[in-house]
Amino acid sequence: MATINDVARLAGVSKGTVSSVFSKKRPISREVTERVLEAAKNLGYFPNHVARSLAIKKTMIAGLKMPVSRDSSMSGFEVQMVNGVMKECSKQGYRVLLDTLPEHDDPTQFSSDPVDGVIMLNPRKHDKRILRYSQMDIPLVLVGRPDPPDESICYVDNNNTELSAQVGDYLLAKGHKDILFLNAGSDMTVSLDRRRGLFEAFHRQSVATKRIHVLNYSRAEHRNPTEYGYMSLRRMHGNVPFTAVIADTDQVAVGVLRAVAELGIDIPGQLSVIALSNDATLSQVITPQLTSMELSAETLGAEAAKILIEKMEGAKGVHQRIVDAKLVIRSSCAPNSAQND
Amino acid sequence: MATINDVARLAGVSKGTVSSVFSKKRPISREVTERVLEAAKNLGYFPNHVARSLAIKKTMIAGLKMPVSRDSSMSGFEVQMVNGVMKECSKQGYRVLLDTLPEHDDPTQFSSDPVDGVIMLNPRKHDKRILRYSQMDIPLVLVGRPDPPDESICYVDNNNTELSAQVGDYLLAKGHKDILFLNAGSDMTVSLDRRRGLFEAFHRQSVATKRIHVLNYSRAEHRNPTEYGYMSLRRMHGNVPFTAVIADTDQVAVGVLRAVAELGIDIPGQLSVIALSNDATLSQVITPQLTSMELSAETLGAEAAKILIEKMEGAKGVHQRIVDAKLVIRSSCAPNSAQND
DNA sequence: CTGAAAGCGCTTACAG
DNA sequence: CTGAAAGCGCTTACAG
Numbered sequence: 001m002a003t004i005n006d007v008a009r010l011a012g013v014s015k016g017t018v019s020s021v022f023s024k025k026r027p028i029s030r031e032v033t034e035r036v037l038e039a040a041k042n043l044g045y046f047p048n049h050v051a052r053s054l055a056i057k058k059t060m061i062a063g064l065k066m067p068v069s070r071d072s073s074m075s076g077f078e079v080q081m082v083n084g085v086m087k088e089c090s091k092q093g094y095r096v097l098l099d100t101l102p103e104h105d106d107p108t109q110f111s112s113d114p115v116d117g118v119i120m121l122n123p124r125k126h127d128k129r130i131l132r133y134s135q136m137d138i139p140l141v142l143v144g145r146p147d148p149p150d151e152s153i154c155y156v157d158n159n160n161t162e163l164s165a166q167v168g169d170y171l172l173a174k175g176h177k178d179i180l181f182l183n184a185g186s187d188m189t190v191s192l193d194r195r196r197g198l199f200e201a202f203h204r205q206s207v208a209t210k211r212i213h214v215l216n217y218s219r220a221e222h223r224n225p226t227e228y229g230y231m232s233l234r235r236m237h238g239n240v241p242f243t244a245v246i247a248d249t250d251q252v253a254v255g256v257l258r259a260v261a262e263l264g265i266d267i268p269g270q271l272s273v274i275a276l277s278n279d280a281t282l283s284q285v286i287t288p289q290l291t292s293m294e295l296s297a298e299t300l301g302a303e304a305a306k307i308l309i310e311k312m313e314g315a316k317g318v319h320q321r322i323v324d325a326k327l328v329i330r331s332s333c334a335p336n337s338a339q340n341d
Numbered sequence: 342m343a344t345i346n347d348v349a350r351l352a353g354v355s356k357g358t359v360s361s362v363f364s365k366k367r368p369i370s371r372e373v374t375e376r377v378l379e380a381a382k383n384l385g386y387f388p389n390h391v392a393r394s395l396a397i398k399k400t401m402i403a404g405l406k407m408p409v410s411r412d413s414s415m416s417g418f419e420v421q422m423v424n425g426v427m428k429e430c431s432k433q434g435y436r437v438l439l440d441t442l443p444e445h446d447d448p449t450q451f452s453s454d455p456v457d458g459v460i461m462l463n464p465r466k467h468d469k470r471i472l473r474y475s476q477m478d479i480p481l482v483l484v485g486r487p488d489p490p491d492e493s494i495c496y497v498d499n500n501n502t503e504l505s506a507q508v509g510d511y512l513l514a515k516g517h518k519d520i521l522f523l524n525a526g527s528d529m530t531v532s533l534d535r536r537r538g539l540f541e542a543f544h545r546q547s548v549a550t551k552r553i554h555v556l557n558y559s560r561a562e563h564r565n566p567t568e569y570g571y572m573s574l575r576r577m578h579g580n581v582p583f584t585a586v587i588a589d590t591d592q593v594a595v596g597v598l599r600a601v602a603e604l605g606i607d608i609p610g611q612l613s614v615i616a617l618s619n620d621a622t623l624s625q626v627i628t629p630q631l632t633s634m635e636l637s638a639e640t641l642g643a644e645a646a647k648i649l650i651e652k653m654e655g656a657k658g659v660h661q662r663i664v665d666a667k668l669v670i671r672s673s674c675a676p677n678s679a680q681n682d
Numbered sequence: 683c684t685g686a687a688a689g690c691g692c693t694t695a696c697a698g
Numbered sequence: 699c700t701g702a703a704a705g706c707g708c709t710t711a712c713a714g
Binding site: 344345346356357360361364366367388389390391392393394395396397 | 706707708709710
């Protein structure tokens with residue numbers, strides 16, 4: 001491809017001048033501008049982004065690190081989150097580098113990315129990458145809280161503990177005390193927070209927490225979230241008493257509903273179901289319509305992007321934003337009619 | 342951040358040597374390697390991706406150009422497509438630069454991206470970008486066919502004409518001759534191809550094509566695909582005769598189903614519905630389960646990525662891959678019981 | 683096995 | 699308003 005030198009030569013000017021007509025960073029006379037543009041057009045010249053990035057030390061790209069999931073696809077939550085990030089970045093002129101490459105432990109293989117900053121989804125416990133980014137001086141914001149807690153790190157997260165306490169209160173108010181909780185993977189901070197919140201609600205109302213039966217998603221055991229929901233319900237039904245189930249996501253709820261249909265159990269008559277996450281179309285299309293916690297994944301993504309962009313543009317200080325979840329009541333929960341007090 | 346020079350100085354070697362221990366492109370003695378690694382660790386050094394890219398003229402990044410959609414989010418089809426691209430790229434060590442930036446017409450603003458090649462979703466008619474990429478010598482593969490046809494361009498696409506002819510045959514075999522076709526936007530090549538296929542099926546069976554009522558999605562008129570389906574059905578019902586509707590996507594079908602429920606119309610008893618695109622969970626969760634054309638969006642994405650990667654790695658020649666759609670019969674279509682022959 | 687030097691394609695003070 | 703030159707942080711023949 002033609003370079004800035006080719007254009008300069010053809011237009012009979014210096015390459016600094018060519019640079020200036022494209023970047024508009026210093027004024028160039030009309031006639032020279034035209035001569036340069038003409039030459040550029042004839043040569044099919046376009047400025048080289050990489051060279052420019054090296055010179056100005058800025059790429060206008062935000063990295064988005066997705067959790068490694070070689071086999072499975074993006075969850076509804078992830079899709080919404082990505083949408084939020086994309087919209088905000090796009091609005092402010094940034095591009096997004098999507099990344100699900102599994103990470104090498106070999107530090108030799110770890111190269112800095114061509115990004116001005118990164119958003120990291122679902123950091124792991126004691127995530128080594130966090131330190132690396134700070135070493136590299138690359139702005140970082142997490143979606144999900146750092147574990148262990150660290151006040152020096154930017155992140156956005158839901159109010160997971162409160163949110164699940166709220167679900168607990170809602171269910172208790174309807175008379176449900178025996179709960180099957182199909183929680184997220186045990187290695188995720190959300191699953192800890194949500195478990196805690198639910199237990200707290202039971203404590204406050206003096207209901208024995210042992211009546212909550214908690215299961216965890218496991219990549220090894222379950223092919224995908226829907227199967228997790230399906231298998232769990234089939235397996236627990238009859239073995240453990242429960243009048244309500246809390247599903248980690250809509251996808252899990254879909255599996256639950258399928259199992260429940262096969263077993264001839266009526267929802268919400270005989271069993272209440274609630275999902276912690278609200279796929280806009282899915283939860284409305286399911287019969288019965290699913291009562292769920294709106295996590296606002298898109299907002300999480302957009303907020304993360306906003307904070308990151310501020311930092312990439314030089315803002316100092318750490319920002320932590322909590323996005324409140326909201327209970328959306330539809331038709332999958334009803335008062336407990338059983339005699340289990 | 343520390344650079345290769347800092348490391349070289351601290352380790353007492355040349356920067357070529359440092360480069361070599363990280364790239365492993367030429368052998369370096371054990372002791373020197375260790376000394377360099379130690380120095381790098383102490384300085385928190387990681388190779389600079391941008392500088393490396395400039396030197397080797399390769400970024401290991403594939404660009405993915407999404408259609409501009411400032412307000413709306415990715416459709417189910419797009420999500421699956423992106424998943425396919427991501428998986429294939431990830432497998433082969435490439436990252437993906439997601440891009441929905443609207444394009445400037447000002448050529449001054451158009452800079453080459455830091456990518457080795459690009460996948461472009463839904464190219465427009467006479468898309469100017471296609472020429473630009475060829476000028477820049479950047480490998481390009483389209484998802485969707487170029488319009489006008491161009492045998493020099495790589496692309497992957499569904500067999501759109503045949504696919505909708507197949508749908509036509511299926512519906513005709515069930516006795517449906519009055520069709521409401523909720524087609525894609527009129528500016529998209531798919532919508533032309535699919536319309537043609539449907540008409541061809543009717544021709545072959547000597548059924549008047551004027552019994553097909555075709556509507557087109559329009560960004561200006563409809564807030565989103567679901568509303569398009571909903572509004573169209575409400576508006577056409579009673580005004581135009583039809584015993585079957587073909588919905589462009591599952592999202593559109595969801596809108597149709599909602600309207601139909603409000604109108605008290607039974608599916609498939611009084612109306613058959615079929616969708617051209619198959620969202621794995623959605624179509625199974627909808628009641629009744631949706632008969633649909635599986636477009637294999639993920640396969641389209643993966644194939645596009647494969648072709649692109651071959652080209653980025655120097656393969657010559659143009660590749661065009663057609664991914665066959667497959668009719669998935671569920672429960673939303675039934676024989677026509679009306680007396681309209 | 684290692685070093686010195688040119689080069690990748692831009693930007694940006696510094697002079698004029 | 700324009701040019702000459704140094705610099706961004708790497709890689710890679712070429713020598714030794």
